[in-house]
Amino acid sequence: MSSYKHKKKYGQNFLDSKELLEKIKNVVNLNKDTTVLEIGPGEGYLTSMILENAKFLTSYEIDSDLISNLEKKFKKYDNFKLINEDFMLSDIVGENLKVVANIPYYITxxxxxxLIENKEKIDEIYIMVQKEVAIRLCTEFSGSDVSTLTHYIRYYTIPEYLFTVEKEYFNPIPKVDSAFIKLKIRKDRKYENMIDEKIYFSFIKKAFSQKRKTLINNLKKAGFDKEELEKNLVNDKIRAEELSIEQFIDLIKGLKYDRL
Structure with missing residues (x-):
C-alpha cells in the first residue's frame, strides 16, 4: 500500500483491484494501433495496463507530488507522455483518440x-464516474433522471453503461458506488445534420427550466404561444424528460423556433 497522502481537493480515489483492472481491459479493446488519453493517472494503476496494450498514452496529472513516482515507474516505456498540468486548462492534441480514465468526480x-467539445479528435470515451451520474448520462428518454446533460450526451455520443463498480474497489474508499461507462462519438453527426446545435440547446434549456412543471407550462413561461404549443403537442401533460431528441427536433421545427 502506498504511503501517499490523498488530496481531497483533487478528488483522489485511486483504483485498487486487479480484478477491476482486468474487467476494464476487456471492455476498452486496446491494441497496438490505439492512441490513448488518460486524465488523472494517480499512482499509475490504470496507466500500467494501458501502456502494456496501447500504441501510445498521454496522461494528464495535476498533482505535482505524484509526478516523480510516475516518471520512475514508467521510465522504461517510450510510448508514454506524462503532462503535469490541469487537464481542464490544456489543449487536447491528436486524432482518433480513445479516452480511458478514472476521472475526479467533482468535475465530471x-x-x-x-472531451465532447474536442469530438473531432476523439473516437471513444471510457470513464469511471459516480453511479448516479452514470445513470443520468446513459438513461433513456423517460423518467426523472433525464436532464439537459442527458440531451447533450446523446446529441453528440452514443452512451453505454458498462458495469457497476463497488466503492470497495478504490483507495481511499469513497462514500458511493461508481460505474464504468462508454461514450462513442457520433461521427455521422446524426443530430447535427438535423438541426443547428445552438438552436437545439437553447430550446432544451427552456424546456427543462422547471423539471416539476409540464413542458407546455415551461414553454409558455418562455414566451411561446399557447395555441401553437397545443397544436404541436399531442399531450399537454407531458414533461420535458419524456421526449426524445427526435421528438424535440420535430417540436422545434413545428414551432418554427430559430432563436439563440
Missing amino acids: TPIVEK
Missing part, C-alpha cells in the same frame, strides 16, 4: 463537456 461534467 466539465471534463465530459471538454
